[in-house]
Amino acid sequence: xxxxxxxxxxxxxxxxxxxxxxxxxxxxxxxxxxxxxxxxxxxxxxxxxxxxxxxxxxxxxxxxxxxxxxxxxxxxxxxxxxxxxxxxxxxxxxxxxxxxxxxxxxxxxxxxxxxxxxxxxxxxxxxxxxxxxxxxxxxxxxxxxxxxxxxxxxxxxxxxxxxxxxxxxxxxxxxxxxxxxxxxxxxxxxxxxxxxxxxxxxxxxxxxxxxxxxxxxxxxxxxxxxxxxxxxxxxxxxxxxxxxxxxxxxxxxxxxxxxxxxxxxxxxxxxxxxxxxxxxxxxxxxxxxxxxxxxxxxxxxxxxxxxxxxxxxxxxxxxxxxxx
Amino acid sequence: xxxxxxxxxxxxxxxxxxxxxxxxxxxxxxxxxxxxxxxxxxxxxxxxxxxxxxxxxxxxxxxxxxxxxxxxxxxxxxxxxxxxxxxxxxxxxxxxxxxxxxxxxxxxxxxxxxxxxxxxxxxxxxxxxxxxxxxxxxxxxxxxxxxxxxxxxxxxxxxxxxxxxxxxxxxxxxxxxxxxxxxxxxxxxxxxxxxxxxxxxxxxxxxxxxxxxxxxxxxxxxxxxxxxxxxxxxxxxxxxxxxxxxxxxxxxxxxxxxxxxxxxxxxxxxxxxxxxxxxxxxxxxxxxxxxxxxxxxxxxxxxxxxxxxxxxxxxxxxxxxxxx
Numbered sequence: 001x002x003x004x005x006x007x008x009x010x011x012x013x014x015x016x017x018x019x020x021x022x023x024x025x026x027x028x029x030x031x032x033x034x035x036x037x038x039x040x041x042x043x044x045x046x047x048x049x050x051x052x053x054x055x056x057x058x059x060x061x062x063x064x065x066x067x068x069x070x071x072x073x074x075x076x077x078x079x080x081x082x083x084x085x086x087x088x089x090x091x092x093x094x095x096x097x098x099x100x101x102x103x104x105x106x107x108x109x110x111x112x113x114x115x116x117x118x119x120x121x122x123x124x125x126x127x128x129x130x131x132x133x134x135x136x137x138x139x140x141x142x143x144x145x146x147x148x149x150x151x152x153x154x155x156x157x158x159x160x161x162x163x164x165x166x167x168x169x170x171x172x173x174x175x176x177x178x179x180x181x182x183x184x185x186x187x188x189x190x191x192x193x194x195x196x197x198x199x200x201x202x203x204x205x206x207x208x209x210x211x212x213x214x215x216x217x218x219x220x221x222x223x224x225x226x227x228x229x230x231x232x233x234x235x236x237x238x239x240x241x242x243x244x245x246x247x248x249x250x251x252x253x254x255x256x257x258x259x260x261x262x263x264x265x266x267x268x269x270x271x272x273x274x275x276x277x278x279x280x281x282x283x284x285x286x287x288x289x290x291x292x293x294x295x296x297x298x299x300x301x302x303x304x305x306x307x308x309x310x311x312x313x314x315x316x317x318x319x320x321x322x323x324x
Numbered sequence: 325x326x327x328x329x330x331x332x333x334x335x336x337x338x339x340x341x342x343x344x345x346x347x348x349x350x351x352x353x354x355x356x357x358x359x360x361x362x363x364x365x366x367x368x369x370x371x372x373x374x375x376x377x378x379x380x381x382x383x384x385x386x387x388x389x390x391x392x393x394x395x396x397x398x399x400x401x402x403x404x405x406x407x408x409x410x411x412x413x414x415x416x417x418x419x420x421x422x423x424x425x426x427x428x429x430x431x432x433x434x435x436x437x438x439x440x441x442x443x444x445x446x447x448x449x450x451x452x453x454x455x456x457x458x459x460x461x462x463x464x465x466x467x468x469x470x471x472x473x474x475x476x477x478x479x480x481x482x483x484x485x486x487x488x489x490x491x492x493x494x495x496x497x498x499x500x501x502x503x504x505x506x507x508x509x510x511x512x513x514x515x516x517x518x519x520x521x522x523x524x525x526x527x528x529x530x531x532x533x534x535x536x537x538x539x540x541x542x543x544x545x546x547x548x549x550x551x552x553x554x555x556x557x558x559x560x561x562x563x564x565x566x567x568x569x570x571x572x573x574x575x576x577x578x579x580x581x582x583x584x585x586x587x588x589x590x591x592x593x594x595x596x597x598x599x600x601x602x603x604x605x606x607x608x609x610x611x612x613x614x615x616x617x618x619x620x621x622x623x624x625x626x627x628x629x630x631x632x633x634x635x636x637x638x639x640x641x642x643x644x645x646x647x648x
Contacts, residue, residue, distance in 0.1 A: 027469040078432060082425040101406040101472060104428060108402060109465045111435060116458050119451070126450060127443070134440050141433045145351040148425060 001308050004045060004315040007058060011044040014062045015069065030094045030106040031113070034073045037089045042319075043176045044069045049311055050180030050194055053304055061183055064129065067117030068176045071133075074110035075140055077103055082148065111137075118179075125183050132182075136175035143168025150234050161239050162203060170202025193298045197312070200295035205319050207288035210235040214272060215281060226268035232257050236284050237275060244278045292320060325632050328369060328639040331382060335368040338386045339393065354418045354430040355437070358397045361413045366643075367500045368393045373635055374504030374518055377628055385507055388453065391441030392500045395457075398434035399464055401427055406472065435461075442503075449507050456506075460499035467492025474558050482563050486527060494526025517622045521636070524619035529643050531612035534559040538596060539605060550592035556581050560608050561599060568602045616644060 020035055022028035044065035048058040079085075080093040081103050087093060095103035121129050146164040150156045174195040181191045213228040214237060228235050245253055253274055256267055275281060295316060299309055344359055346352035368389035372382040403409075404417040405427050411417060419427035445453050470488040474480045498519040505515045537552040538561060552559050569577055580594055599605060619640060623633055 022466070024466060024469050024473055026473060027466055078428055081428060100424075102469075104402055104405060105465055105469055105472075108432075108435065109462055111432065112458050112461045112465065115439060115454070116462075119454060119458070123451060127447060130439070130443060130454075134436050134443070137436045138433055138440075141429055141436065142346070142348060142351060145348050145426075145429055148429075149348055149350060 001052065001311045002049075002058070004049070004311055004318065007045045007048045007311075008041050010048065010058060011041045011062065011065055011069065014066055015041075018066060026098070026102055027106050027109055030077075030098055030102060031070075031110055033097070034077055034094060034106075034110070035070065037091055039089060041069060043072050043172060045315070046173060046198065046312075047176040047180040049315065050177040051184050052180075053194075053302075053308055053312065054181050054184030054186040054190070056180070056184035061121070061180065063117045063120035064179060064183070065176075067114045067120075068133075068172075068179070070110050070117060071114035071137065072172065074107050074114060075144070077107040077110065079144060081107075082144070121179075121183055128182055129179050132175055132178060136171050139167045139171045143171075153234075156234050156239055158236065158239050158243060161234065161236060165206040166199065166203055169206045170199045173198035173202040173205075187303070190302050190304070193302045196298040197295050197302075200291045200298065201316055201319065204288045204291035204295060207236050207284055207291065208320055210237055211281065211284055211288065214275070226264075226272070229268050229271045230264055236287065237280050238271075240280045240283050241271075241274055241278055244280070244283075245274065249274060249277070288320075292316070325376065325635045326373075326382070328373070328635055328642070331369045331372040331635075332365050334372065334382060335365045335386065335389055335393065338390055339365075342390060350422070350426055351430050351433055354401075354422055354426060355394075355434055357421070358401055358418060358430075358434070359394065361415055363413060365393060367396050367496060369639070370497060370522065370636075371500040371504040373639065374501040375508050376504075377518075377626075377632055377636065378505050378508030378510040378514065380504070380508035385445070385504065387441045387444035388503060388507070389500075391438045391444075391457075392496075392503070394434050394441060395438035395461065396496065398431050398438060399468070401431040401434065403468060405431075406468070445503075445507055452506055453503050456499055456502060460495050463491045463495045467495075477558075480558050480563060482560065482567060485558065485560060485563050489530040490523065490527055493530045494523045497522035497526040497529075511627070514626050514628070517626045520622040521619050521626075524615045524622065525640055525643065528612045528615035528619060531560055531608055531615065532644055534561055535605065535608055535612070538599070550588075550596070553592050553595045554588055560611065561604050562595075564604045564607050565595075565598055565602055568604070568607075569598065573598060573601070612644075616640070 015035055018035075020028060020032035047065045047068055048061065051061050052058050076088060077094050080088055081095045081100055085093050086096050093103075094106065098106075115130070115133075118129060118133055119126065143164055143166070146160075147168055150161070150164065175198070177194045177198040178191050181194050186194070210228070213235070214226060216225065227233075228238075232238075241253060242250070253271070256270055256274075259267065296313070299312060299316075300306070302309070339359055342359075344352060344356035371389045371392055372385065375385050376382050400412065401418050404412055405419045405424055409417050410420050417427075418430065422430075439454070439457075442453060442457050443450065467488055467490070470484075471492055474485070474488065499522070501518045501522040502515050505518050510518070534552065537559070538550060540549065551557075552562075556562075565577060566574070577595070577598055580591055580598075583591065620637070623636060623640075624630070626633070
């Protein structure tokens, strides 16, 4: 069993050696740009690791793995337009560097390309792999729409939030792991278990992200702490605080949410103080650990010798300690 | 052989009976809305007619035909955002009725759905049908990008224009006809011929559209004549005029293009006068008839008894006399 770093290098090389050029350049340059921005390549790495876990050779499945990475970057590209985000991995977003029209259309083309690459699985898996991929793609769109709805909604429950991040983030991890397994002829029960491993890991991963925004080690990387708080983003932390507070505390919290942020540091401190009083951090950690534990249980239940799972165990653990 | 109207009713009923609802409503309502706006349903009708031409039963192939119509409507939806169009089939466009973000995301979801429906072909055709469909989808994106590029370009040749409309409009007609043929086990040569029939018909169809804008019968339908002229749209007519004029006439034409349209009727008359002096209308008609003739030749060369082709001949002729 190879290490996560081995697979990351494998897919990174494959991306570097792929030709994203085409005519007209206005359509294809943004695709090349987007695919060159780097990142952890988590989703294709998971696909390759799952494929090897069940006895396949990673080298045989690089195209579908690339397809998943292109799809992921397509969703980032379109999300960035909707979020009016200026930066992606410290570089200009496509809609800023070019314009919205080009970002829409090169995103559409990336989706087409992702399907083309996924089609390169062995013909006997084609129907199964594409059905799962398309079902997942629709769910990711649903998750993004729910996320946008939540911005305008005054009442979002914790359950609704978990459902949203499941769709927006987690199902794609389950999907990519399952594709790796399907193409190794894994049995039905194991395909479901590796899917659940990915889905629960994805939810834990997103909750970890919520925690890092407030409790991450900012000094080291210079990223501002409390960005979600300033943006009134309905994270697990804020929703837990809203659900657990009442009376005067609830009023204070609601006032902080409508106040304009002329004093951002004060707003962050005040919200964090309420979080502390309500033990919000601990509740988020408990939820995160619950999903992480569920993920590991699914992994352990897979009918493959335990030592072969070490790479995926390592990768999962790494995701839970990553810093922004 | 059934009439075009028979197939149109068949697909219209299938669309009416399809369930486009889903959660969240903000994502799925625009899809239902878009699919309910009506239209000729030309692309799925062509698929069904081609399928029947080669001996298949239209009822067996309604899902992929629906997939093509969803794809076509997805391109209209995203194009409308880029063109900032307020109306589509006399109704509000999705980005106007909802907003840009919802239009982007429900468009993405329509593309996912179109692939799902195309996957419902018989498994033995899946690889072939999807490859052709995805190749065509990429070409349609390229065509739309070229169209946007032309708006900002000072020099577009007639050949470049024909290439653009081939990608943006014509290849999808070839694709949908070929899918119908593939799923009827038509032989390779016939699949290529029906593709060429569609592609050339599509180019003729777009040139006819260019002509109708200037020489169409506006009185009957109240549509304004000369919309393309006022928008300085680089149609076959304008590009031919630019290519064929020189000296003072070229100067006059260029001045008309940069002039603001405080006197729209005068601008239209002046441009039309230049068109008349240069026989631009005749040149466009000659080109259109050339592509139409090529289309019909491909149809006649298909190895199926001539009387079975009557429906497609009728439909093609109808497209050439349609009024806006």
